[in-house]
Amino acid sequence: MNIPAKPWTKKNPPKKILAIRLQAMGDVVATLPYLQHLSRSLPTSVKVDFLTREETEGIPKNIILFNKIFSIGGGRNFKKQLFCTFLLLPKLLLQRYDAVIDLQNNIISKIVRKALMPKAWSVFDKLSPISGAERYRLTIEAIGLGANKADGNFRLKYPEQGLKVLRANGWREDDELVVINPAGAFETRNWSMHNYTAFAKLWLAAFPQTKFLIMGTSFIASKAAFMKNELQEKLINLVELTTPAEAFAIIQRVKFMLSEDSGLMHMAWLSNIPTLAIFGSTRSDWSAPFGEHTFLLDSSDLPCGNCMLEVCKFGDVHCLVRYTPEKVFQHAINLIQKNTKDTPL
Secondary structure, eight states: OHHHHHHHHOSOSHHHHHHOSSSHHHHHHHHHHHHHHHHHSSSSTTTEEEEEGGGHHHHHHHHHHOEEEEEEEETTTTHHHHHHHHHHHHHHHHOOSEEEEEESSSSSHHHHHHHHHHSEEOOOOOOSSSSSHHHHHHHHHHSSSSSOOOOOOOOOOOTTHHHHHHHHHHHTTTTTTEEEEEOOSGGGGOOHHHHHHHHHHHEEEEEOTEEEEEEOOOHHHHHHHHHHHHGGGGEEEEEETTOHHHHHHTTTOOOEEEEOSSSHHHHHTTTTEEEEEEEEOHHHHHHOSTTTTTTEEEEETTTTTTTOOOOTTTSSTTTTTTTTHHHHHHHHHHHHHHHTOOOOO
């Protein structure tokens, strides 16, 4: 893969670097372990700043990583975003960046990069059929400051975030948290809620000290209500009760996550939390989590796999009905055993 770049060639490292990732929340979070490794590999005198959008700034602002964080307003309206970008440019120009790492590669990030006229730059490849996380890594490496890898050992500015709402909804310090995240965007990415319930009951038989946790937006409110009705006091329903930064802080405390393709899944596996992902129509070559602490059940082995369709042409979400709660539970146990030396079973 050929990353468009003008690498840094001077003997001494740059004084100031700007990294850009504007959307979406899961993608912004996915850049952070790689930018953290970059920052920690450079002398402390090198300042790494971050440019994002206002709606995705919460998590970057809650970790100890960046020197400065700049945010573009305008919501999801492109014209308003563009206007806010031009208002922000004078502040960015005053920073005199030596290098720009464009992890977005859209019109706005291109405008910023060209306006700043950095001595070195690199640009994200949006099309190659490999995972987005790997492309972030390669884009950061292409700036010419050494090899890069994920560093998910985040230090939070406010590690107690989210604890108040957790406690208010039934969590106790000796409860082990397991996140259930049925947040796939379409029906072709949704495992049956009855399967989630059956999985949860199998898990509770092995780990009775568990409290299940579901977080997110109103998009999954009905699913959360279903799970609460089935699991009663064994489920903590925090849908619409946490900010992204609070959700991220809470995830640092969980034992395991079972998730469809969503931003919350990226938050977990990039934080080194054991994560079992269930993908249906999602392109697994772009979005799959990887590492010894992850396991993926996807559709890539099927002739119709990675179809990206919103409605299954077979009428039954062909790629997901084959994954029974028992099969998923066994994969989860295997993953936990691999990541915990003394897993009690």
